[in-house]
Amino acid sequence: MGLPVGRRRIVVALAAVLAAVATAVVVHRVLAPAEVSTVARGAYPPAPSPGPGVIGRLPVAPLVVDGRLRVYASARQVYADQPADGRYRVTPFWSYRRWPAKLVGVFADGTTVVSRWSDRKLVALDARTGRVAWRADGPEPGVLPKPRRTYAATVWDPAxxxxxxxxxxxxxxxxxxxxxxxxxxxxxxxxxxxxxxxxxxxxxxxxxxxxxxxxxxxxxxxxxxxxxxxxxxxxxxxxxxxxxxxxxxxxxxxxxxxxxxxxxxxxxxxxxxxxxxxxxxxxxxxxxxxxxxxDAQLDGERVVGTSAGVVIGRSARTGAELWRRDDLGPVRIIAVEPGRIHLLTEGKDLVTLDPATGAERSRFAMNIGRDGTGWQPGRAYAAGGYVAVERARERAGPDDDDQAYFLMAEPVLLAAT
CATH class of the missing domain: 2.40.10.480 (Thrombin, subunit H)
Incomplete structure (x- = not known):
């Protein structure tokens, strides 16, 4: 014997309401603003001292922090691995993720890592633990170009x-x-x-x-x-x-x-x-x-420039020539940091010079395994003696999509100089 028609309608209506509530709960859990912070479980690593050479290759661009960690970006996450001279990207040392805001910039100073988000939030993390140090409201970032899949612009040149x-x-x-x-x-x-x-x-x-x-x-x-x-x-x-x-x-x-x-x-x-x-x-x-x-870069009171295969160091104030190197062949300056000028030769050797004297600090082939040197440099970055370079296809152009632009799945080379 079934339920009376009126009671049956009440039951059906109640079931519909419960289903709607359940759906709303699920949607809220999935789409509601969220923050997930996974702090470090291990001790803060010591700073390694790698010898000159290519350390490894990575799928995304690293930001070397305090000489100990590598910090990376993705669409909605900033995270770190260690050690700084690791051959590959490994399980995160710590991670911080937000939803639905997008990560638009990462900047590090000392052991403070500042992340900037599309919803105007600024979140500072302690690099030693990954814990949130502070939060603040910032100005609207404005419209920024979509980053390539390495997120090099996000961590190396944060707007x-x-x-x-x-x-x-x-x-x-x-x-x-x-x-x-x-x-x-x-x-x-x-x-x-x-x-x-x-x-x-x-x-x-x-x-x-x-x-x-x-x-x-x-x-x-x-x-x-x-x-x-x-x-x-x-x-x-x-x-x-x-x-x-x-x-x-x-x-x-x-x-x-x-x-x-x-x-x-x-x-x-x-x-x-x-x-x-x-x-x-x-x-x-x-x-x-x-x-x-x-083609000229500044280090303190010295300018280093390249012309017709010659590298020249000059006084920034007087323009007087201090030194010259004509033994490197065609080169281009790809990155600069205090006390180091990093140049890439036509044969893809990375040469690091002392800007004060022109003396060679290190020189080695920017190659690993059997990858070869058939590539052109994209974005590059240097900090604390580390150099990272994106490898683009030789015929790649700035308007190409990532598949046509990058040489391979792990396009970023990391080296110590």
Whole structure:
């Protein structure tokens, strides 16, 4: 004997409601904002001391942190493995993941790893443990190009993330976004200052070795370079290069890392990559003709450039030749770090020179196993004596998709110099 019609309808309706509730719970669990932090279970590793040579190959770009860890990025995750000289990427030492926000930049200073997300969140992690050190709200990142699958741009050139050191020794995280520039105490994430402007007219290009925020301002009149106090955000100096065009591009050079702690800059017309070089100090920028062009790099008071297969070191202030090397053949500078200039020869040898003397610190073939040298360099990075290079196909172009662009599944070579 079945249920009466009325009661049957009640049961069916109740079942439908319960099914809807269950579905909503599942959808909420899957799609609701979430944060998953997996901290380190082992001890902080010691810093290895690898000899010169290729260490290994990796599927994604590493950011070497404190000489001990390698930090990587993916669409919604920042994670680390160790040791820094490991041949392959291994099980994460720690991991931090967020949903549904996307990771747009990673910056490391000392043992602090700052991650920037598409929902304006800034999350700092302690590299020694992977634990969250602090969280803060930052400016809107704006529209950024989609990263390639190595995420090299995300970790090697994070948009709008820089660090400046004040005269008192405080490390200030500088974050640039759409119409906004913020300064935070790197130690605890406390916001120190904020600058609001019309969207698109203000941007941070980097920070200087003397503790200033270097920016390009076009909010009122012709474009000019602004130098702001990192501790307060106040403008110290507003400067336009002599005979500068109405619009120009500012590229920091001679930086401690990324575009932070820079000792010079290059000013170029939009669409013209050559540019004029300038040295930065306590006063107005000083012209440095030795830095003109894109084939010259700055290390302290020295400029190293290449031309017609010759590598020349010059005084940044006078342009006087200090040394030259004409025994390397056609070369290109692929990465620079304090005290080291890394060059790639036509035969794919990585040559590291001392910028003060031109002396060779190391030289070896950028090859591993049977991979060969039939490739061209993509993005490159150097820190603490480590060099990482993307390997692109010889005929690859910037508009090719990842499948056509990269040489293989593990396109990144990591070497110690």
């Amino acid at each position: 709008g993330l820089h660090v400046a050191r004040t005269a008192a020794g405080r490390a200030v995280l500088v974050v640039a976004g759409a119409g906004r520039l913020d300064g935070y105490d790197l130690a605890d994430g406390r916001r120190l200052w904020r600058v609001d402007r019309e969207r698109g007219c203000l941007g941070a290009a980097g920070t200087t070795a003397t503790g200033e925020v270097l920016g390009l301002d076009a909010c009122a009149g012709p474009e000019a370079v602004e130098f702001r106090d990192a501790a307060t955000g106040a403008v110290r100096t507003r400067w336009r290069p002599p005979e500068a065009p109405e619009e120009f591009v500012v590229t920091p050079v001679g930086c401690r890392q990324g575009r932070s702690g820079c000792r010079g800059l290059r000013i170029a017309d939009r669409g013209d990559g050559s540019g004029r070089g300038w040295l930065l100090g306590s006063g107005a920028p000083v012209a440095a003709p030795a830095l003109d062009g894109t």
